[in-house]
Amino acid sequence: MDMSQASFFTVDQAPEGAERVQVLAPYPLSRAYDYFLPEGMAAGPGDYVRIPLGRRETPGVVWAAGEAEGEKIDPKKIKPVLQRYDFPPMPQAQREFLEWVARYTMADLGSVLKMSLSVPDALSPPKEATAYTVPPEIHGAAAPFKLTAARQRVIDFLKDGVPRRAADIAREAGCGAGLVRSMATAGQLKAIAVSAPAPCRVVDLSHGVVSFSGEQQVAANALRGFAEKQEYAGVLLDGVTGAGKTEVYFEAVAETLRQGKQALVLLPEISLSAPFLERFEKRFGSAPALWHSEVPAAQRRVTWTGVAAGDTKVVIGARSALFLPFADLGLIVVDEEHDASYKQEEGVMYNARDMAVVRANLGNFPVVLVSATPSLETMVNVEQGKYSYLRLPSRHAGAQLPEMNVVNLKQFPPGRNRFISPPLEKALRETFHAAEQSLLFLNRRGYAPLTLCRTCGHRFQCPSCSAWLVEHRRHNRLQCHHCGYAQKVPTACPECNDADSLAACGPGVERIQEEVHALLPDARTFILASDVAGSPTAIRTAVRDIEEGKYDVIIGTQIIAKGHHFPSLTCVGVVDADLGLAGGDLRAGERTFQLLHQVAGRAGRAQKPGRVFLQTYMPEQSVIRALAASDRDAFLAAESAERERAGMPPFGRLAALILSGPDDVKLDVFCRSLAQSAPRYDDITVLGPAPAPMAFLRGKHRRRFLVKAGRNLPLQKYLAEWLGMVKVPSALQLKIDIDPQSFF
Ligand code: ADP
Numbered sequence: 011m012d013m014s015q016a017s018f019f020t021v022d023q024a025p026e027g028a029e030r031v032q033v034l035a036p037y038p039l040s041r042a043y044d045y046f047l048p049e050g051m052a053a054g055p056g057d058y059v060r061i062p063l064g065r066r067e068t069p070g071v072v073w074a075a076g077e078a079e080g081e082k083i084d085p086k087k088i089k090p091v092l093q094r095y096d097f098p099p100m101p102q103a104q105r106e107f108l109e110w111v112a113r114y115t116m117a118d119l120g121s122v123l124k125m126s127l128s129v130p131d132a133l134s135p136p137k138e139a140t141a142y143t144v145p146p147e148i149h150g151a152a153a154p155f156k157l158t159a160a161r162q163r164v165i166d167f168l169k170d171g172v173p174r175r176a177a178d179i180a181r182e183a184g185c186g187a188g189l190v191r192s193m194a195t196a197g198q199l200k201a202i203a204v205s206a207p208a209p210c211r212v213v214d215l216s217h218g219v220v221s222f223s224g225e226q227q228v229a230a231n232a233l234r235g236f237a238e239k240q241e242y243a244g245v246l247l248d249g250v251t252g253a254g255k256t257e258v259y260f261e262a263v264a265e266t267l268r269q270g271k272q273a274l275v276l277l278p279e280i281s282l283s284a285p286f287l288e289r290f291e292k293r294f295g296s297a298p299a300l301w302h303s304e305v306p307a308a309q310r311r312v313t314w315t316g317v318a319a320g321d322t323k324v325v326i327g328a329r330s331a332l333f334l335p336f337a338d339l340g341l342i343v344v345d346e347e348h349d350a351s352y353k354q355e356e357g358v359m360y361n362a363r364d365m366a367v368v369r370a371n372l373g374n375f376p377v378v379l380v381s382a383t384p385s386l387e388t389m390v391n392v393e394q395g396k397y398s399y400l401r402l403p404s405r406h407a408g409a410q411l412p413e414m415n416v417v418n419l420k421q422f423p424p425g426r427n428r429f430i431s432p433p434l435e436k437a438l439r440e441t442f443h444a445a446e447q448s449l450l451f452l453n454r455r456g457y458a459p460l461t462l463c464r465t466c467g468h469r470f471q472c473p474s475c476s477a478w479l480v481e482h483r484r485h486n487r488l489q490c491h492h493c494g495y496a497q498k499v500p501t502a503c504p505e506c507n508d509a510d511s512l513a514a515c516g517p518g519v520e521r522i523q524e525e526v527h528a529l530l531p532d533a534r535t536f537i538l539a540s541d542v543a544g545s546p547t548a549i550r551t552a553v554r555d556i557e558e559g560k561y562d563v564i565i566g567t568q569i570i571a572k573g574h575h576f577p578s579l580t581c582v583g584v585v586d587a588d589l590g591l592a593g594g595d596l597r598a599g600e601r602t603f604q605l606l607h608q609v610a611g612r613a614g615r616a617q618k619p620g621r622v623f624l625q626t627y628m629p630e631q632s633v634i635r636a637l638a639a640s641d642r643d644a645f646l647a648a649e650s651a652e653r654e655r656a657g658m659p660p661f662g663r664l665a666a667l668i669l670s671g672p673d674d675v676k677l678d679v680f681c682r683s684l685a686q687s688a689p690r691y692d693d694i695t696v697l698g699p700a701p702a703p704m705a706f707l708r709g710k711h712r713r714r715f716l717v718k719a720g721r722n723l724p725l726q727k728y729l730a731e732w733l734g735m736v737k738v739p740s741a742l743q744l745k746i747d748i749d750p751q752s753f754f
């Protein structure tokens with residue numbers, strides 16, 4: 011028999027006694043499936059393999075050796091593993107972690123794996139790029155042929171012997187990339203194949219060692235101790251903005267690398283800022299590997315492989331970096347641990363801060379949570395002795411915390427259709443005349459959050475969401491901030507046809523800018539909001555311009571709050587300190603405190619003292635009082651007592667079920683039957699169904715259930731029992747949100 015035919019048959023059908031493995035594929039599947047290993051192929055748990063799945067082929071991970079228990083599958087139906095990739099296996103701690111996340115979030119294991127196999131083609135050999143060098147025969151002074159000036163520049167540029175890509179050569183030598191290639195064809199250059207190296211392989215641990223203050227030194231030593239031990243420990247590093255927390259936790263990173271392990275620093279996406287990266291380079295002499303949504307595909311690929319092979323030492327990333335298959339992870343730092351953006355609200359709904367603690371536990375290494383305004387969850391864990399506690403109480407180099415002023419808007423009302431009160435106006439003028447910068451904070455993009463007709467009262471609403479349309483005057487558009495719907499601002503009311511009857515209600519950042527222009531016509535102003543500044547690069551440029559003093563008044567949304575250090579910013583005005591307190595969100599007070607504290611921290615970070623003005627209609631509100639008195643701990647204590655009384659997190663557990671569908675009648679019928687089938691237990695309460703605050707979103711109606719349980723009750727088990735009894739109609743979508751952070 012023809013040998014090629016024989017091997018063809020063996021891959022189509024499991025031969026007698028062929029070895030079995032269970033392989034998990036990155037698809038919404040709840041478990042691994044059986045495959046057989048063709049003769050001559052060895053693969054064990056953690057190995058990356060390629061398998062047939064339905065009509066396609068996909069990479070997957072061997073989850074276990076042998077066949078799945080309790081199942082007799084027709085051997086004829088079992089398919090072969092097609093290939094084992096030549097790659098270090100996914101470590102056991104990582105696989106246990108994925109299982110843990112799937113169980114906890116009640117997501118499919120395969121969907122969780124997909125977050126780890128986030129670069130699908132990373133396992134195949136890299137595409138090689140071409141680089142060019144100068145061949146030896148024309149290296150000497152006497153080239154065998156005469157060169158044009160451009161060609162000579164190329165040769166000169168490459169004389170240092172470093173191979174470079176055509177585009178880089180062209181840019182440096184001021185010619186086209188085509189010229190470089192034609193020089194290679196003519197034998198004047200030599201083409202060689204290169205693949206991009208993994209980022210952040212070499213880190214100089216003693217590059218930019220800082221000399222610490224006494225309290226910084228204590229914290230740094232403690233962190234070094236944890237990193238050296240390489241055992242699980244949860245640590246909170248708590249300290250005001252500017253206290254040097256970053257410099258201090260860099261020492262934990264350094265010690266981890268000294269132990270030969272890899273380190274991961276998680277930041278809220280928006281904070282992957284240039285100043286942060288510059289400081290990393292200053293400390294370690296090279297750039298870290300970056301992981302976030304803007305990283306280009308080619309870069310993601312080399313980073314993923316570098317991390318999985320253990321070559322890449324330090325990753326700075328947004329929440330998704332937690333799922334990278336680190337070969338030998340030895341530390342996670344979660345900076346701004348209180349930040350809501352650590353919760354993923356789509357797909358697998360996980361909280362990266364909490365899952366980082368789980369990952370550290372399973373991998374047996376320390377995790378450091380960092381914040382100036384720690385979450386209540388974390389503070390309670392400190393109080394209960396679950397986390398160690400390190401505090402940096404003062405700002406570096408004696409910079410003072412800003413002076414806090416509460417402006418009661420009932421007492422000092424702004425003028426008609428104005429939003430800046432007389433005391434804040436005075437401060438803006440003084441700051442401008444002292445040639446210092448001011449920041450006006452308002453967490454609302456656009457010109458006005460609501461447009462209505464003065465004649466008939468018509469309000470402009472999104473056709474697909476229960477939301478008002480926000481006017482964006484500079485683009486002359488009305489926009490929905492939930493689904494992206496937009497229309498031109500009409501000149502007449504669509505309801506009563508009255509012309510010039512439309513009125514803007516309330517302020518957005520554009521309207522505040524207009525008001526500043528009226529107050530201070532010579533001031534140079536800038537709006538820092540995600541839609542105005544645009545791309546991360548544009549934001550970086552804007553931040554640099556502000557640092558260099560190109561603007562006098564900055565009007566910003568929450569992207570201004572984080573990580574930036576503006577030396578001549580001395581006055582901060584919070585236009586509407588009450589904005590975040592409306593609505594029934596469990597954490598409204600806590601979040602407002604965190605956000606406004608962070609905004610206030612932008613003032614007076616360098617030598618000049620800063621002032622903060624909080625405009626409010628509720629000066630007696632506990633959040634405002636805590637901010638005014640800079641008394642975070644009293645606020646947290648009060649908040650904590652209130653949550654404990656109500657049995658709310660972190661003293662009780664919550665899960666939300668969100669059901670949505672295009673037909674509200676069918677949705678309500680199903681929700682009612684779902685409510686009736688909820689099993690009854692002591693200490694578990696099911697609230698709902700209720701229309702979600704966003705009862706209509708992107709054309710779908712939405713209903714919510716809230717399940718409230720005692721702290722130590724098996725919430726997931728309860729939900730599994732309940733949902734196991736019902737079948738969700740295919741027209742409806744069900745999302746399970748464990749530990750919900752948002753309640754929209
Ligand atoms: P935090 O992370 O607590 O807000 P940072 O680590 O960003 O504080 O420190 C604030 C500023 O002070 C940074 O510019 C940092 O480089 C500087 N800094 C902090 N500690 C030191 C130190 N010991 N020596 C020199 N510069 C320091």
Ligand code: ZN
Pocket residue numbers: 472473474475477490491492493494495708
């Ligand atoms: Zn909409």
